[in-house]
Amino acid sequence: MVNDTALKLDVGRKFSEAAAVGGAVIDLAAAKAEEKAKFVCRGVRVHYGAKEALHGVDMDVPDAGVTALIGPSGCGKSTFLRVFNRMNDTIPGARVSGSVLMDGADIYAKGVDPVLLRARVGMVFQKPNPFPKSIYENVAYGPRIHGLAASRGELDAIVEGSLKKAALWEEVKDRLKEPGTGLSGGQQQRLVIARAIAVRPEVILMDEPASALDPIATARLEELIDELRKNYCIIIVTHSMAQAARVSQKTAFFHLGDLVEFGDTRAIFTNPKDQRTQDYITGRTG
């Protein structure tokens, strides 16, 4: 299965490159990542009121790299993403059952404070949502509430470091006092990534982060994601299959609240096992 993937039709730029480099090398890396799972999900169900939005998902999210969640609208991919930082808790009527282990510990166990969990699992939303504060204050907000900086100097360093990691520093270093809402859409999205990085998370969740951006800003964001995956476990929801193909190493396909297929991105796109996946990625449904 591994070897014949390279021969399959070319879905994305990434795969032709992968084929040129040699599939075996990349698969070794993927196999290594599989050794350690960041999240182990078993039988995860989410209800909104009486309606079940997710019908029992089993999935191991690898510690390293980017995991993409794809699927048609309303398939539960965003709902599933919000399971990892317990954002569903903030929605009235939402209920999560099943088990989700992060580094072996159940994040839905009694006594787990979702507030502390969210400091470890950052999130970037579909629409850039900088606070109506200065660029500096946006990034400094998290470290301030968590008391990560003992002095003004430390805080400055965290802000600068986070903005650099989010590839925004060069563009904003001379106007840190200006409102974050005044930046362009792409810059705002990188600002909220910097804001998330500033609290030193282990995981970054991204919910269709590029859907409000133009192609150039999207390309920059994807470069950034590729850079960030060296240090963070990233889970990204996207409705763009090309994007999933470009940025992720693992892909999960959701359909009507079920996890249909989960595996190496290359395998999913070139050799899907399930007919529904096949139909979706070839554009027959969705």
Add this chain to the structure above:
Amino acid sequence: MTTLGIFLSLIFESLRFFAQVPPLDFLTGLQWSPQTAMREDQAGQSGAFGAVPVFLGTLMITGVAMLVALPIGLMIAFYLAEYAPARMRAAVKPAVELLAGVPTVVYGYFALLTVGPAIRGFAEAMGFAVPTQSAVAAGAVMGIMIIPFISSLSDDVINAVPQSLRDGAYALGATKSETLLRVVFPAALPGIVGAFLLGVSRAIGETMIVVMAAGRAANLSANPFEAMTTVTVQIVAVLTGDQEFDSPKTLSAFTLGITLFVVTLILNVIALIVVRSYRDRYE
């Protein structure tokens, strides 16, 4: 059009007033005693029209009212917008808004018969002599009347803060109160300022409570426990009773009126601009 008519009638009468009393005396004089001689041969006062004590009285009572209304109104708004379950909110919000529908005369009774004596009794227990009619009594009751203005408008602006901002803060590991105080409140601040200014202009224009609870004496004092008077009360005072219509006493009412009109107009305009600029930012 109506506004213009009101404004013009005020202007003309004010001009007649200023023909008899120098504007500078009116704006800076420290004594207000508008009694003028009823007949030509009557000995007595020519009247003093220094409006400073009257304006200060207004300022003091408005200040007391906002000290009461702002914290309570804001806390109600915070609770309703962020903490109250939907059913509680549906019940409490109209109940609070009912306060705005109580006739001001009833508030006046309340201030005069309940709050005023209570404050006097408390002060006497502490060893101070305080009149029943005081700026504090009137201001406190007026504050209660203004609470729904603050709470209802603030509740609306807090609800208008996009959910995405709250999500952003929660996703960073902020608690509910951290999110409220450091993200939602700053975002809603312009709207809350607008609500505050509307409350202030309501307080400045209020008459009945003050007539009943704060007295009519134009005292120049910084002590809120003194009896005081306000611009609106003096307008009522000088216009009730029979006297020549073109006496400075009567005309002074119009001058006070126009001053009040201009001040509240400015406050309302500022409030509207602030609220609008806030809306622009998120839509």
